[in-house]
Amino acid sequence: MNINLSDVLSSVGNSMDTEVNVSALEAEYFSEKLKVSSKAPFILNVACVSKGVIEITGEAVIKTVRPCGRCLTDVDCEYPVSIKCRVDVSKKELYIDDTSETDEISYIEDCTLDVDGLILDELFTRLPMSVLCKEDCKGICKVCGTNLNKSSCDCDQTVPDPRMAVFSDIFKDFNKEV
Numbered sequence: 034m035n036i037n038l039s040d041v042l043s044s045v046g047n048s049m050d051t052e053v054n055v056s057a058l059e060a061e062y063f064s065e066k067l068k069v070s071s072k073a074p075f076i077l078n079v080a081c082v083s084k085g086v087i088e089i090t091g092e093a094v095i096k097t098v099r100p101c102g103r104c105l106t107d108v109d110c111e112y113p114v115s116i117k118c119r120v121d122v123s124k125k126e127l128y129i130d131d132t133s134e135t136d137e138i139s140y141i142e143d144c145t146l147d148v149d150g151l152i153l154d155e156l157f158t159r160l161p162m163s164v165l166c167k168e169d170c171k172g173i174c175k176v177c178g179t180n181l182n183k184s185s186c187d188c189d190q191t192v193p194d195p196r197m198a199v200f201s202d203i204f205k206d207f208n209k210e211v
């Protein structure tokens with residue numbers, strides 16, 4: 034969804050509310066493919082705070098489904114996203130926390146605000162790298178792939194990690210020399 038900023042930018046003090054509903058937005062977060070949507074429609078306010086500079090504010094709850102980091106089961110996730118940022122529209126620069134620092138942004142182009150891009154930018158700054166279906170998720174068996182939360186298997190779980198075999202060889206040799 035796009036918001037045309039030319040009206041609001043035409044004079045300092047202008048303010049505009051837009052009802053936004055994000056749905057079935059596809060995004061890539063590292064190697065994860067995410068389908069992102071807002072839990073409910075929300076209001077995004079855009080105000081012209083000084084010449085060429087807008088302030089964007091809004092509160093949304095973003096929903097997505099992510100695989101459990103241990104057993105890969107789909108986990109329903111909700112993330113509150115609170116947007117409050119100032120952007121110099123002509124320079125496409127974001128002012129960070131009222132400091133003089135700026136950051137380049139990609140969600141504003143030619144007086145048009147790409148709401149999906151803004152939401153993803155805000156979401157990605159607070160998205161944890163991975164999630165668990167439950168704190169004590171048992172994961173999947175490394176040998177046969179059984180989901181150990183649902184059933185058990187008879188595999189020998191002490192099978193050493195092949196990457197560790199190198200070390201055990203080193204220790205073997207070390208012991209011989211002693």
Ligand SMILES: [Zn+2]
Binds near residue numbers: 103104
């Ligand atoms: Zn799990």
Ligand SMILES: [Zn+2]
Binds near residue numbers: 175176177178179187
């Ligand atoms: Zn197994």
